[in-house]
Amino acid sequence: MTTSDLPRGYAIEVYPVARPAGQFGWAIRKHGKMYERSDFTFPTEQKAYAKAVEAVERDARGEVQRDRR
Structure with a gap:
């Protein structure tokens, strides 16, 4: 999935x-x-991007439970 394949209105920044370096x-977005940010770090840009895409797909399907205090 490339950035152009994301659902309309979403953008991913890696x-x-x-810390930790590298x-x-x-x-x-x-x-x-700003909509969501990773809690964890990833060893490569590709792995970070793949996890972000998974988060966008979950949100687009309505599976994300966000704390809206």
């Missing part, structure tokens, strides 16, 4: 994290606003 995290 970024290097400071690891990556991800963030999902929905209609330009």
Whole structure:
């Protein structure tokens, strides 16, 4: 799945994290606003992106239970 294959309104950002060095995290933006961020780090950009895609797919199917306090 490429960025153009994502459901409309979603964008994924993969970024290097400071600690541990050499690891990556991800963030999902929905209609330009921060929507979800990874709690864990991943050893490669590809693995981080794949996990972000899984999160987008879960949200698009309505399977995500978010805390809306």
